[in-house]
Amino acid sequence: MTARQPAVPFILVTVFLDVIGFGLIIPVLPGLIGDFTASRDQQAYWFGALTAAYGLMQFGCAPLLGALSDRFGRRPVLLLSIFGLGCDFLLMALAPNLWVLLLARLLGGATGANFSVANAYIADVTPPEQRGRGFGALGAAFGLGFIVGPMLGGLLGATDVRLPFYVAAGLSLLNAAYGLFVLPESHPVAKRVAFSFARANPFSALWSLAQLRGVGSLIAVYTLFMLAQFVLHATWVLYTTFRFDWTPRENGISLFIVGLVGAVVQGVLLGRLMRHWGERRLVYIGFASGAIAYVAYGLATEGWMMYCIIFANLLSFAAAPALQAQISKAVSPEHQGVAMGSLSSISSLMLVVAPLLASPLLARVSHLPSGDWRIGATFFLSAGLQALALLMAVVHFRRHPLPHTLP
Structure with a gap:
């Protein structure tokens, strides 16, 4: 040891x-x-x-x-x-x-x-x-x-x-x-298994997810939510450069603030927020806050407004873990690993889809004057995806109400 x-x-x-x-x-x-x-x-x-x-x-x-x-x-x-x-x-x-x-x-x-x-x-x-x-x-x-x-x-x-x-x-x-000097091997030869392309197939987790029962439209909700986020990630730096003429320094500071706010919410405030509102209401509030923030990002006319929106949108950082908790509770114990691994696969796949959607859209509006509201088109796309995710979450949770508990 x-x-x-x-x-x-x-x-x-x-x-x-x-x-x-x-x-x-x-x-x-x-x-x-x-x-x-x-x-x-x-x-x-x-x-x-x-x-x-x-x-x-x-x-x-x-x-x-x-x-x-x-x-x-x-x-x-x-x-x-x-x-x-x-x-x-x-x-x-x-x-x-x-x-x-x-x-x-x-x-x-x-x-x-x-x-x-x-x-x-x-x-x-x-x-x-x-x-x-x-x-x-x-x-x-x-x-x-x-x-x-x-x-x-x-x-x-x-x-x-x-x-x-x-x-x-x-x-x-x-x-x-x-x-090379400090890392020992952790996986002994006796426990190693033959390489199999079937086990290395990235779509196998998604196929396994399709076989699960009890998850329903929550997976579509999660997919839309992640797609909206990755559209923002894929266009943030170019958008702020086109719109506000931001330099790498200003973009680095803004991303630092995003990461810091997310860490504080998820690492410090999340437990209190869940106890106060509950997971489902936190999903609603976080999704609604995110949709409004995306619209505000797209309509912002000055760079300082972006920082204000980041801080005003702090509740949206609690939406993902609250949604993941609800998905975990909807899946039987023996399928937890498959479900969580599948969510990771969905995130990875959305990282591919998002730039393919967002970059052509941003390219079409990139020649507009910096003050034209249409230059925020990618953020409006994110807002629409987020709003659709919110609507689907409401429908799902109404169809699957929380069980009543005795006092």
């Missing part, structure tokens, strides 16, 4: 640095694409293509890396994926054209899908009664990395648009080198 002591901290650091690396490039990637494009619409199309390529590779490779780690062990798959992610960032920093950027994003999506292996490692080295705490620590590392990454990327990008890519590459490569 002594040899395993550095393992969990290393996994937490790996997740933290992976997310920092991802967050570092968010405020500056549109600017780097802009160096290779001649117009705003081309910039929007290429940003959407690169984002969708990254999401598609993550969707396909997350179960693949997990299956490979079951066959060959966690250590080699983790170290190779961390090294590959460092190469991805370095390739982006040195990219001479858009096609090299696309190749880098494909590599980054494939190697950055190592969260499934990190989860498996935690499961290997923690006893069942402490496993929830271990997964919670992974979630905290993920959230902290997404708070720090965009802020750091925005500050570095204000100096040089390629500097955040070099920093992200350095962090990943140093982490891979460090892992």
Whole structure:
């Protein structure tokens, strides 16, 4: 057991640095694409293509890396994926054209899908009664990395648009080198299983979800909710650049605030909110708040208004965990793993769909004057998706009322 002591901290650091690396490039990637494009619409199309390529590779490779780690062990798959992610960032920093950027994003999506292996490692080295705490620590590392990454990327990008890519590459490569010395194998040879493409199929979880009973339209609600969020994520930086002429520094600060508000709501206030309103009412309130906020983002005429909307919209950050709790309660105990894994698959798939919808829409309005309300079209799309999700949630919960309890 002594040899395993550095393992969990290393996994937490790996997740933290992976997310920092991802967050570092968010405020500056549109600017780097802009160096290779001649117009705003081309910039929007290429940003959407690169984002969708990254999401598609993550969707396909997350179960693949997990299956490979079951066959060959966690250590080699983790170290190779961390090294590959460092190469991805370095390739982006040195990219001479858009096609090299696309190749880098494909590599980054494939190697950055190592969260499934990190989860498996935690499961290997923690006893069942402490496993929830271990997964919670992974979630905290993920959230902290997404708070720090965009802020750091925005500050570095204000100096040089390629500097955040070099920093992200350095962090990943140093982490891979460090892992060579401190990361032991957690999955013994005796427990390894033969590799199977059927187990590595990313659609298998979605197919399993389709077989479940008792979930119903809540899955469609979750899908619409995640699609609305990812449409915002896919267009935030370009929209604020077109609308308010924001720089990477300003975009980094705004994303830092979004991450900070989300962490406070989900890490500090969530329990109190659920006790006060209950999960279903919190879903209603959070969805309604999000729909209104999306409209407000699209109609904002000054950059400072975006910050006000972020703070005013804090209840929407509680909607996702409240909805997930309701889905979990609607599924029988023996199907919990399938249901939660399927929700992750849906999120990954929406990461692909969102830029394919949002980028062409943003490209069509990108030439409008910055004061034209139509330039907020992608946020109005998010508002419509969110409103539809709210309506479907209301219908579902009315058809499935809470059971009465005795006093």
